[in-house]
Amino acid sequence: MKASLKWDGHLGFEAVGESGRPIVTDASVAAGGRGLGPSPMELVLFGLGGCMGIDVVSILQKARVELTTFTMELEGERAPEHPRGFTKIKIRLHLEGKGLNETVINRAINLSMEKYCSVRSSLKAEVETEYTFVEL
Structure with missing residues (x-):
């Protein structure tokens, strides 16, 4: 199983696994992120x-x-x-x-x-x- 993540320039990443479907993960606003996805x-x-x-x-x-x-x-x-x-x-x-x-x-x-x-x-x-x- 493989996955790749691409940094968004802040504290978030776009992750793509073998399914090919992307998911965005981000730190909460309180933790310095933008809260654009689940932690x-x-x-x-x-x-x-x-x-x-x-x-x-x-x-x-x-x-x-x-x-x-x-x-x-x-x-x-x-x-x-x-x-x-x-x-x-x-x-x-x-x-x-x-x-x-x-x-x-x-x-x-x-x-x-x-x-x-x-x-x-x-x-x-x-x-x-x-x-x-x-x-x-």
């Missing part, structure tokens, strides 16, 4: 959520769950000193669909976190998950 640490949370989300949807589909709504909220706590990496991340999943139950949801989450999510395996942070669901 690199926000991108880490997006990556974790996206990775886990893909896994959970795939696992639930294989379990014949008819998912209609799926949202996630991620909240990361960072170390107080540099390099200020994430020390703890909490993921809240909200699911609606036909065929949902605690057993199938727990299985999907556990398989993602323990086996499939490569972003999770790349992080040192403690990751907690919780969920709510509506079975239709």
Whole structure:
């Protein structure tokens, strides 16, 4: 896997990966950037959520769950000193669909976190998950 980044002359970069789709990342205005895109640490949370989300949807589909709504909220706590990496991340999943139950949801989450999510395996942070669901 490869990626390239081009500096914008300030504190931002345009990044392009193998998908060919660019994304802009920037520092916040408070940190001296222009706030034109997500910060690199926000991108880490997006990556974790996206990775886990893909896994959970795939696992639930294989379990014949008819998912209609799926949202996630991620909240990361960072170390107080540099390099200020994430020390703890909490993921809240909200699911609606036909065929949902605690057993199938727990299985999907556990398989993602323990086996499939490569972003999770790349992080040192403690990751907690919780969920709510509506079975239709």
